[in-house]
Amino acid sequence: MKILIIGASGHAGRAIFKEATRRGHKVTGLVRNEARAHQVLGKDAKLIIDDAFNTKRVDLGRFDVVIDAFSTDPLQAYLHVDLCAHLIHELRESRGPRVIFITGAGSLLDKHDQPFVDTLAKLPTAASFIATPHAQAFELEFLRHVDNVNWTAFSPSATFQEGPATDYVAGGDHLLANDAGESVLDSGNLALAILDELENPQHSMKRFTARNA
Amino acid sequence: MKILIIGASGHAGRAIFKEATRRGHKVTGLVRNEARAHQVLGKDAKLIIDDAFNTKRVDLGRFDVVIDAFSTDPLQAYLHVDLCAHLIHELRESRGPRVIFITGAGSLLDKHDQPFVDTLAKLPTAASFIATPHAQAFELEFLRHVDNVNWTAFSPSATFQEGPATDYVAGGDHLLANDAGESVLDSGNLALAILDELENPQHSMKRFTARNA
Numbered sequence: 001m002k003i004l005i006i007g008a009s010g011h012a013g014r015a016i017f018k019e020a021t022r023r024g025h026k027v028t029g030l031v032r033n034e035a036r037a038h039q040v041l042g043k044d045a046k047l048i049i050d051d052a053f054n055t056k057r058v059d060l061g062r063f064d065v066v067i068d069a070f071s072t073d074p075l076q077a078y079l080h081v082d083l084c085a086h087l088i089h090e091l092r093e094s095r096g097p098r099v100i101f102i103t104g105a106g107s108l109l110d111k112h113d114q115p116f117v118d119t120l121a122k123l124p125t126a127a128s129f130i131a132t133p134h135a136q137a138f139e140l141e142f143l144r145h146v147d148n149v150n151w152t153a154f155s156p157s158a159t160f161q162e163g164p165a166t167d168y169v170a171g172g173d174h175l176l177a178n179d180a181g182e183s184v185l186d187s188g189n190l191a192l193a194i195l196d197e198l199e200n201p202q203h204s205m206k207r208f209t210a211r212n213a
Numbered sequence: 214m215k216i217l218i219i220g221a222s223g224h225a226g227r228a229i230f231k232e233a234t235r236r237g238h239k240v241t242g243l244v245r246n247e248a249r250a251h252q253v254l255g256k257d258a259k260l261i262i263d264d265a266f267n268t269k270r271v272d273l274g275r276f277d278v279v280i281d282a283f284s285t286d287p288l289q290a291y292l293h294v295d296l297c298a299h300l301i302h303e304l305r306e307s308r309g310p311r312v313i314f315i316t317g318a319g320s321l322l323d324k325h326d327q328p329f330v331d332t333l334a335k336l337p338t339a340a341s342f343i344a345t346p347h348a349q350a351f352e353l354e355f356l357r358h359v360d361n362v363n364w365t366a367f368s369p370s371a372t373f374q375e376g377p378a379t380d381y382v383a384g385g386d387h388l389l390a391n392d393a394g395e396s397v398l399d400s401g402n403l404a405l406a407i408l409d410e411l412e413n414p415q416h417s418m419k420r421f422t423a424r425n426a
Contacts, residue, residue, distance in 0.1 A: 053302070078359070081358070082302040082305070085294075085298030085302070086298070086299070089266070092295070135358075138358050141354075142355070145351050
């Protein structure tokens, strides 16, 4: 597949970039900082250096899949929503690429069916980061109103961290945890989950999640 | 004030254009069809001929107020949401123009505090139009997640029709009706309500409504 990764030098983006390349897909990264991207993804990484908001239907249409792994400072958390809306607008009714949005864990439901973001909002440090899970939760709400683009959203587990591709357990709209109660997803396992979904679509027009196995 | 009206040749747009001009404001219409706009707004109407999605921060920033009176076929109702998202994105944190969104009546609450769109959805003809009130209701939901643009949304009454500027009664989030139970707003009175709001802001970061007096 021809895969475009927006935000390819971020934590999620680079892991997906590497796993997709390893599996033989033709991967292009769309990034703002060329030097940083080559540093993270290698000298030979195929890149488009641009602002993701400049992408148009014609550019996106050259790919089979677009992965939105954009990340930004919590002060500009609204850009998660805005970029989602931009990409959706450009792809409406296009029969164009499938789009995967890497959203946060905040919109997942806890065992009481309450949004995990409500728990996050009670943390003493919430003010420094809560804008991001709030924006990403609304990003998912936005997608749930979209019926004319082939979208999928992915939420990691409560803790998302750098780590190897080993194995993962997938889920739907609920926060996953292992038997010890730990809800953790390593970046390598995120990449496995995303690539498996691309090669064997199971979650079209849905959100799914994964945790380390 | 310098006022830009998107969709100036539509029913709401043209009424606002005329009332704003009558009150001495500098009004520009942004339209796609120049000939139709001149026919509706007069030969001397100041126009920008473009797709509203091409507007950028720098263009919008030349105005004190941007009014989104865009309308479209129910088959493309999603464009209400997309254009709202586009304008909001271009104006985030800009301290730029105030933006007024003319949305539908569907998001107003009835006397049982239920969204009026739920009543509309039960009409036998709903399939032919319901996409528009659904999209406009989500447009308002989108705006309610925006805290860094000076937005106002306006909903007409259950029936919005061509008619003169006489007098109006304003309200908030509930569908208004007169003593006879009629919920009607004429285009001339919509224009009065909008221009009064521009000259004497009362509903920043809120939605308001109006009915014929």
